[in-house]
Amino acid sequence: xxxxxxxxxxxxxxxxxxxxxxxxxxxxxxxxxxxxxxxxxxxxxxxxxxxxxxxxxxxxxxxxxxxxxxxxxxxxxxxxxxxxxxxxxxxxxxxxxxxxxxxxxxxxxxxxxxxxxxxxxxxxxxxxxxxxxxxxxxxxxxxxxxxxxxxxxxxxxxxxxxxxxxxxxxxxxxxxxxxxxxxxxxxxxxxxxxxxxxxxxxxxxxxxxxxxxxxxxxxxxxxxxx
Amino acid sequence: xxxxxxxxxxxxxxxxxxxxxxxxxxxxxxxxxxxxxxxxxxxxxxxxxxxxxxxxxxxxxxxxxxxxxxxxxxxxxxxxxxxxxxxxxxxxxxxxxxxxxxxxxxxxxxxxxxxxxxxxxxxxxxxxxxxxxxxxxxxxxxxxxxxxxxxxxxxxxxxxxxxxxxxxxxxxxxxxxxxxxxxxxxxxxxxxxxxxxxxxxxxxxxxxxxxxxxxxxxxxxxxxxx
Numbered sequence: 001x002x003x004x005x006x007x008x009x010x011x012x013x014x015x016x017x018x019x020x021x022x023x024x025x026x027x028x029x030x031x032x033x034x035x036x037x038x039x040x041x042x043x044x045x046x047x048x049x050x051x052x053x054x055x056x057x058x059x060x061x062x063x064x065x066x067x068x069x070x071x072x073x074x075x076x077x078x079x080x081x082x083x084x085x086x087x088x089x090x091x092x093x094x095x096x097x098x099x100x101x102x103x104x105x106x107x108x109x110x111x112x113x114x115x116x117x118x119x120x121x122x123x124x125x126x127x128x129x130x131x132x133x134x135x136x137x138x139x140x141x142x143x144x145x146x147x148x149x150x151x152x153x154x155x156x157x158x159x160x161x162x163x164x165x166x167x168x169x170x171x172x173x174x175x176x177x178x179x180x181x182x183x184x185x186x187x188x189x190x191x192x193x194x195x196x197x198x199x200x201x202x203x204x205x206x207x208x209x210x211x212x213x214x215x216x217x218x219x220x221x222x223x224x225x226x
Numbered sequence: 227x228x229x230x231x232x233x234x235x236x237x238x239x240x241x242x243x244x245x246x247x248x249x250x251x252x253x254x255x256x257x258x259x260x261x262x263x264x265x266x267x268x269x270x271x272x273x274x275x276x277x278x279x280x281x282x283x284x285x286x287x288x289x290x291x292x293x294x295x296x297x298x299x300x301x302x303x304x305x306x307x308x309x310x311x312x313x314x315x316x317x318x319x320x321x322x323x324x325x326x327x328x329x330x331x332x333x334x335x336x337x338x339x340x341x342x343x344x345x346x347x348x349x350x351x352x353x354x355x356x357x358x359x360x361x362x363x364x365x366x367x368x369x370x371x372x373x374x375x376x377x378x379x380x381x382x383x384x385x386x387x388x389x390x391x392x393x394x395x396x397x398x399x400x401x402x403x404x405x406x407x408x409x410x411x412x413x414x415x416x417x418x419x420x421x422x423x424x425x426x427x428x429x430x431x432x433x434x435x436x437x438x439x440x441x442x443x444x445x446x447x448x449x450x451x452x
Binding site (some may be wrong): 003004010049170173214215 | 229231234236337346391394395396399402410432441
């Protein structure tokens with residue numbers, strides 16, 4: 001594999017629970033990318049998966065506990081958002097009160113800011129999207145639907161989300177769910193270009209594909225699938 | 227930007243200090259990728275930059291201090307390698323004796339394993355490659371050379387290296403040097419797809435391009451430029 005094409009699927013709507021995401025991906029792939037071919041990997045942003053799965057919450061419906069209120073005051077965050085973050089987390093990993101940053105281990109096992117909850121690209125001033133309950137399961141469902149609809153068996157599906165990284169400036173897209181492919185390529189014990197055995201490198205190809213996909217999606221281009 | 231093509235440049239040699247890297251990139255781009263176009267980003271792996279810049283060391287030439295010897299014993303690492311790592315670091319960030327992992331802040335400012343020193347894809351059982359002294363300067367040199375040779379002004383050059391990440395399994399490629407382009411896209415204050423102002427997201431497009439490039443280079447395919 002030395003040439004790769006990243007195609008952003010255009011013409012997709014603002015998704016909500018009334019949409020069939022897989023059907024619309026297949027239609028958009030046929031109309032804007034010449035269809036889906038064997039070996040393709042489809043990267044879907046977390047936001048649209050959360051939207052079609054109904055993982056959007058209105059902060060007006062949230063009643064923050066005293067703990068959330070106290071933490072929110074220190075962080076300069078909305079107490080209702082902090083309440084949701086705490087509900088979606090198993091552990092607080094780091095609180096940076098000066099910068100208003102709350103890093104937690106989410107109930108899904110991700111170490112990330114705000115348990116992955118955010119408000120970008122969601123209609124309504126008080127609406128936020130939680131992560132899908134089980135992004136691997138979401139990816140499997142999309143995989144199976146697209147296999148059936150596009151009549152292509154050999155496919156990968158990745159759910160991507162935008163994460164910050166310790167010790168690095170800027171955010172990049174990571175994989176939070178994956179189906180139809182291994183998220184890793186293990187180069188251990190393979191032979192490198194000068195004939196030596198590689199010792200340790202396990203490449204997270206799913207994260208690389210997620211990062212690559214962001215190049216075609218952007219944050220505000222309304223291209224949620226690649 | 228919604229479609230992106232990643233082309234691995236084939237036919238490049240095992241580089242050493244006798245090679246003109248930029249010339250060979252331009253030749254390979256013309257013979258295997260139809261040339262270099264305005265707006266292209268060229269991603270070069272750290273390993274070949276280190277090789278052409280003479281940043282390869284033979285462990286046989288290294289005389290470890292008692293401090294390096296002591297640390298090496300605890301880590302189960304070669305004391306000469308530990309000596310080099312300490313010389314290339316300003317601070318030890320983490321030592322995991324059980325796993326033999328040494329995370330440092332390198333003299334270049336990267337928080338990574340072994341100050342970025344490694345032995346894959348290098349001829350000789352005792353040879354290791356250090357990071358380029360100044361990867362931004364290396365990228366600028368390659369940028370200027372390629373601009374002149376290929377007669378293309380609007381270009382980006384990224385030097386990539388493979389890093390592990392805290393709290394994530396598997397390695398991915400990061401940018402350690404960049405020229406001709408901003409490493410970041412700042413979406414702050416831009417309007418998202420539902421008309422709201424995005425608040426915080428600065429995307430590290432250089433890291434995403436580096437990660438994307440790895441999909442076409444692999445670890446053992448001898449494709450060091452994308």
